[in-house]
Amino acid sequence: MTVDARTAAGVHAGLAPDQDRRAPERGYAGLSWWLEDAGEELVPRPPLDGSMDVDVAILGAGFTGLWTALELLKREPSLRVAVVEREIAGFGASGRNGGWCSGELNISMRTLAERHGAEAAKAVRRTMHDTVDEVGSASAAEGIDACFRKGGAISVARTTAELPAMWAEVEEYERFGFGEQCVPLDRASLDDHLRVPGAAGAVFMPACAAVHPGRLVRGLARAVEARGGEILEQTGVTGFARRGRRSGTLMGRATGSDERATLRTRRGDVRADTVVLAGEAYLTQLPQLHRQLLPIYSLIVLTEPLSDEQWSSIGWQGHECVSSFRLTIDYLSRTPDGRILFGGRGAPYHFGSRIAPAFDRDSDTHAMLRRMFAKWFPTLRGIAFTHAWGGPLGMPRDWEPTFSYDRETGIASARGYTGHGVATANLAGRVLADLITDRRTEITELPFVNHRSRDWEPEPLRWLGARYVQLSMMRLDRLGERDGKAPTGRSLAERLSRH
Numbered sequence: 354m355t356v357d358a359r360t361a362a363g364v365h366a367g368l369a370p371d372q373d374r375r376a377p378e379r380g381y382a383g384l385s386w387w388l389e390d391a392g393e394e395l396v397p398r399p400p401l402d403g404s405m406d407v408d409v410a411i412l413g414a415g416f417t418g419l420w421t422a423l424e425l426l427k428r429e430p431s432l433r434v435a436v437v438e439r440e441i442a443g444f445g446a447s448g449r450n451g452g453w454c455s456g457e458l459n460i461s462m463r464t465l466a467e468r469h470g471a472e473a474a475k476a477v478r479r480t481m482h483d484t485v486d487e488v489g490s491a492s493a494a495e496g497i498d499a500c501f502r503k504g505g506a507i508s509v510a511r512t513t514a515e516l517p518a519m520w521a522e523v524e525e526y527e528r529f530g531f532g533e534q535c536v537p538l539d540r541a542s543l544d545d546h547l548r549v550p551g552a553a554g555a556v557f558m559p560a561c562a563a564v565h566p567g568r569l570v571r572g573l574a575r576a577v578e579a580r581g582g583e584i585l586e587q588t589g590v591t592g593f594a595r596r597g598r599r600s601g602t603l604m605g606r607a608t609g610s611d612e613r614a615t616l617r618t619r620r621g622d623v624r625a626d627t628v629v630l631a632g633e634a635y636l637t638q639l640p641q642l643h644r645q646l647l648p649i650y651s652l653i654v655l656t657e658p659l660s661d662e663q664w665s666s667i668g669w670q671g672h673e674c675v676s677s678f679r680l681t682i683d684y685l686s687r688t689p690d691g692r693i694l695f696g697g698r699g700a701p702y703h704f705g706s707r708i709a710p711a712f713d714r715d716s717d718t719h720a721m722l723r724r725m726f727a728k729w730f731p732t733l734r735g736i737a738f739t740h741a742w743g744g745p746l747g748m749p750r751d752w753e754p755t756f757s758y759d760r761e762t763g764i765a766s767a768r769g770y771t772g773h774g775v776a777t778a779n780l781a782g783r784v785l786a787d788l789i790t791d792r793r794t795e796i797t798e799l800p801f802v803n804h805r806s807r808d809w810e811p812e813p814l815r816w817l818g819a820r821y822v823q824l825s826m827m828r829l830d831r832l833g834e835r836d837g838k839a840p841t842g843r844s845l846a847e848r849l850s851r852h
């Protein structure tokens with residue numbers, strides 16, 4: 354099987370079939386400030402050189418693939434693990450994100466409780482909160498300096514229109530017994546963290562750390578190698594095959610051979626007992642998974658380093674991650690060298706789930722983010738923005754992540770974090786490692802285990818639906834900002850995207 358021809362044409366337009374990779378203009382460091390500041394030359398590791406046999410073959414050297422490899426090798430050091438990566442470790446969302454290592458998921462406790470029961474919803478919440486600390490301790494144990502700083506998160510209702518969403522969040526945390534994880538802040542307490550002019554309210558959520566995702570993902574790749582794992586870069590997977598028995602006839606007699614699970618590449622096959630598909634948004638380029646996720650672009654702008662006076666003017670002294678309650682999502686974090694990262698959704702979904710380097714830089718969306726930044730921090734007007742980038746994240750139809758393993762077919766996968774993958778990928782890695790090594794643990798009982806989301810609609814319905822919801826959310830945010838009108842939750846777009 355091969356990568357869907359139309360999609361591949363979108364991604365690798367103009368490249369000869371064997372050159373299924375493309376470094377950005379300024380090399381891989383040009384993909385994001387995080388990769389530029391990763392503290393190493395981003396020289397690709399050697400590619401696969403002919404077919405090979407291993408115990409576990411993993412597609413994708415992002416957080417999911419690398420945590421899975423590392424956790425497998427921690428459990429069973431003698432396992433042969435190979436990670437097959439089309440570009441370099443950290444090329445995907447893992448090397449480009451907002452640096453929030455957060456205990457939050459995109460799916461609410463309410464929805465999880467409706468689907469799986471209140472106890473399962475609470476178990477997810479507790480596990481996610483613990484996972485934030487696990488990322489800090491597991492990376493430190495591997496000698497990775499991921500600049501992990503657990504300063505919590507502040508969500509600000511920037512206008513009165515955002516207050517109902519804020520109070521709904523507070524109420525949900527209280528109802529499930531996690532009130533201390535979402536604490537309303539009065540004006541003075543908010544000002545102690547950050548001064549946001551005109552803020553109508555805010556909450557503090559302690560289960561969040563700021564990390565340097567570039568250093569984390571690159572450090573994880575080295576840690577996997579130090580434990581004996583192999584990382585094959587510049588090697589695009591064109592398809593995969595399940596484990597099974599292939600039967601046929603030879604001179605009239607029935608024959609059969611056992612086939613191992615396989616990652617197929619143009620440089621050879623990687624055969625294994627288990628194949629792990631860890632490509633998040635890019636998994637949509639494999640025909641079998643094409644409609645499992647919606648690739649949605651999140652874009653980021655980054656300021657120059659702030660002076661001490663500028664930091665004082667906004668009163669942001671700690672390492673809290675910051676966001677608002679807008680429907681279209683914005684997120685801020687503070688880099689280790691004193692810049693502000695400002696990210697948001699809002700870039701359009703592309704017909705046919707296309708992913709292309711050009712979509713990382715959407716000038717209208719980047720300009721909108723710079724304008725939004727000025728509204729957050731009027732005292733920083735005139736500050737220079739030095740970087741702008743973006744990348745695709747994977748959104749499942751029911752907002753619920755999947756951590757799956759089927760011993761019979763030998764296929765495992767973790768995906769569908771909808772922009773909350775920095776911590777979740779670590780959990781996914783531990784869950785997959787437990788499942789593959791046949792361990793039954795508390796985390797293998799979570800509702801995401803062996804969950805499969807229903808597929809997204811075929812085109813053109815998918816594009817029509819996605820664009821309708823995206824544009825409606827932007828309109829509702831604009832109305833809220835202009836007239837203080839809170840979304841009712843009853844509009845079609847809000848009902849379609851309820852989670």
Ligand SMILES: Cc1cc2nc3c(=O)[nH]c(=O)nc-3n(C[C@H](O)[C@H](O)[C@H](O)COP(=O)(O)OP(=O)(O)OC[C@H]3O[C@@H](n4cnc5c(N)ncnc54)[C@H](O)[C@@H]3O)c2cc1C
Nearest residue numbers: 413415416417439445446447450451453590635773774775
């Ligand atoms: C702009 C942006 C901001 C974000 N901000 C945050 C945040 O602040 N906090 C948070 O929790 N989450 C955030 N996310 C989401 C988070 O970064 C991701 O959920 C997470 O990094 C996913 O990790 P992954 O390893 O599953 O996928 P990825 O990091 O996307 O890795 C997939 C890898 O697979 C490789 N690959 C794909 N196809 C193939 C193939 N055919 N053959 C071989 N290799 C292949 C890719 O090159 C890539 O390296 C953000 C995402 C984006 C895009």
